Amino acid sequence: MRRLLPDPAGLDDAGLVEAYRLPPGRALRVNFIASLDGATTVAGRSRGLQSPGDLAVFQVLRALADAVLVGAGTAAAEGYGPMSDDSTVSRMRVALGRPATAPIVVVSRRASVDPSGRLVGGDADSPTICVTCEAADADRRSALVAAGVDVLVCGEDDVDLPLALERLAERGFEHVTCEGGPALLHSALDAGVVDELDLSIAPALVGGGVRLVGEPLADIARLELRQLLEEDGMLFARYSVREPGPR
Ligand SMILES: NC(=O)c1ccc[n+]([C@@H]2O[C@H](COP(=O)([O-])OP(=O)(O)OC[C@H]3O[C@@H](n4cnc5c(N)ncnc54)[C@H](OP(=O)(O)O)[C@@H]3O)[C@@H](O)[C@H]2O)c1
Secondary structure, rough: OOEEOOOEEEHHHHHHHHHHHOOOOOOOEEEEEEEEEEOEEOOOOOHHHHOHHHHHHHHHHHOOOOEEEEEEEEEHHHHOOOOOOOOOOHHHHHHHHOOOOOOOEEEEOOOOOOOOOHHHHHHHHOOOOEEOOOOOOHHHHHHHHHHHHOOEOOOOOOOOHHHHHHHHHHOOOOOOEEEEOHHHHHHHHHHHOOOOOEEEEEEEOOOOOEEEOOOOOOEEEEEEEEEEEEEEEEEEEEEEEOOOEEE
């Protein structure tokens, strides 16, 4: 891995961690991989775009996170489970002086997490959290609570993302890494809660597929390039999201 911006240098594993470290305080960073034409999937999953370098960045962002936020669609499509306490990420976390695991926080208006699915139950050190809203079916919510899911109700008809992040921060989950998907990114941008986009840009053209942000945003999100890394033709851009202001 090499850094192209701001100061060109080779990066070893420790250097890659430093390249993505956040200052103390609250932050929501969003991690995505996309092709040059903005596709985030090949045949419905992001795997077709990935590379070893992208996996390394993904692992670093998980290692640095207090919690991993994900939309219910992505959790289902990508087969999410709880973070394992015996994995590359958990070993990185321990080496960084952090708890071995962090919770997976699934955002779902309908509380659609499967109470008997991979994300639920077991003896996970960090139980899954489901962020939902009052409008979600009460039986579904109760079934999740009974299955050991921590259900956070934030908002009435829809999930109130600023409130959800507030509630997570109150529990000590300040650095949140969001792993998508596009619908969640869209609402997080519209809600003005995204601080950073960590985008892996795959040197590929896919056509069709699920776009990074599907429907038009209420307002264009303006980003500022903070850092650019490269490995095997894959670019790893770290953008900060600018406060909305005069254009
Ligand atoms: N390339 C990448 O880096 C990347 C990353 C992530 C995902 N993906 C791909 O994206 C696809 C999934 O796309 P998607 O847009 O459906 O994913 P998504 O945003 O993960 O999931 C959409 C679902 O999540 C819930 N949700 C999202 N935002 C919400 C909000 N603000 N409030 C309440 N609920 C919210 C809703 O669940 P309920 O219906 O349960 O209410 C909604 O139906 C998959 O194919 C996946 O592989 C690619």
